[in-house]
Amino acid sequence: MSIRRRFLNAILCVLSALPFALAESTQISLEENVSDSDKTVFAKTGDAELRPTETKEIVLCGHPDYPPVSWAEEGKIVGLAPAIVKQIFQHLDYKVDAKAVGNWKRCLRELELGRVDLAVAYRTQERENLFDFSHEAVIDDPMAIFVNRNHAFPFESWSDLLGKTTGLMLGDSVGNSFDNFLADNLVIERVSKASQNFGKLGRGHIDFIPYGLHAGNLLIQQFGLSDRIVALPNLAITNQYYLAVSRKSDLNQYLDLIDAELQKMHKSGDVKRLTDRYIQIYSAKNL
Template identity: 35%
Template sequence: MRRSFWRTVCALTGAWLLTHAASAQCSRVVFSANPDYPPYHWAEGDRIVGASVALTGRIFDELGVAWEARHVGPWPRVLKSAEHGQIDLIVSLKATPEREAYLVFTHAPAFPNPMAVFSAKARPVRFDSPQDLVGKLGGRTAGDRFGDAFDRYAEQSLTLEDADSLSVNFVKLAAGRIDYVVTGLYTGRAQLLRMGMSDRIVPLPRPVNEGDIHHGFSRRSPCAALVEAVNQRLATAQRDGLQRRLLEEALQQWQRSQAGAQRP
């Protein structure tokens, strides 16, 4: 019992020392994100706001590290800024081999990012498996992917029309021109709030897949030394259900911001 106690003390002390050594190298973290990806994050003036900022800011506050959520421009510019070390961190994005060349990703996910099937309330669609969509006409945004298994099945057995944007797909769905739309659960809900259509189109209960997104520190930033400390706190947030709660709160924040923007 005594030996176990001291092992725990040593582990906690080591984690504390690691965090404070990293903090000494990184006195301030500047992070950014896709400026149009609600409810995870979106731009308001020169700031990025949303669930990603709420979670990440909380983590850095716990670590005693100053931070800034900065809007640096369009999404390609955000990626380039991290690649060149002009920002320290990109929050809540998909880890890919190409991005891993210049980003150090957390192992624990920043947020869940499940894909879902949306249907019109007036014309409900059953979805327990991809086979239920055979014979129906679906919509997706050009370039979107939903996991290898679903993508392979869709290519072989489903009929999906590509559109330039999610809003176009939801308009087509509301008009009865397609039977369903496949997109991200939370981003789809945010888009419906933006369009004022959340009372007409709803996500179906069973997700297409249970994807995740992660934080990525620039390999050129001294703040990359914080990745393990951030990883530990993300894992704790996941166990506590904090991430999903923050997403629901951010959807309400997004809805209020859209209502304010529409007032004359």
């Protein structure tokens, strides 16, 4: 064979191999550009085809100042609420991201917009127009009247609160009936943080704060106000916390499962054990 013919054959061999080399290079490039942290992971089907598979994630927000139900810590929401959500969805392989998004009003707004999937909240008429709720309650929340020790007053019924000034946080509800009573008969001053609210009470700038008995006692301990603020003996009302689901979330399909799991957790004593655990955890933070 002539030198010229051998040269032409070599050129043809190189050209015929190019498509396979390019395909292999493209495959390597695709695989190298997929990060472990991506929310979409790729699985091979057949020899070369790639298909996206979504990672399931629940985004939860919560009240930043309501221990043991929830509180903000290092950009996350911790406490009973995220613990219960994790236990409910553990068998469905969901990852739970409990975000601290700001004050309670901001959390409820994020839930309305669908930027978060779940929150643990009271059921009120206004909120029932915006969210879907579990039928099963997460926890009872006995609500106390917290006062300045130097300005305590007798409290037997709501009428004893007439003419007074109360402090609430942005987005807070104390239940439908108590909300309406306060709005119709009292001066309400709202703030963004619990430290601001209890600070005002400690300085005598407001007359009382209606707050969860457990949450209020834990907070005044944290703020170093136990010598100035106390809960009056009689409760104002007992409300219930429920799981609120955004209407823009696909988790609405699991409302029956949520109710069934909550029933199991109450029957087994898990809710009580978790509540006691997070009371202890929060109390230990302030020793």
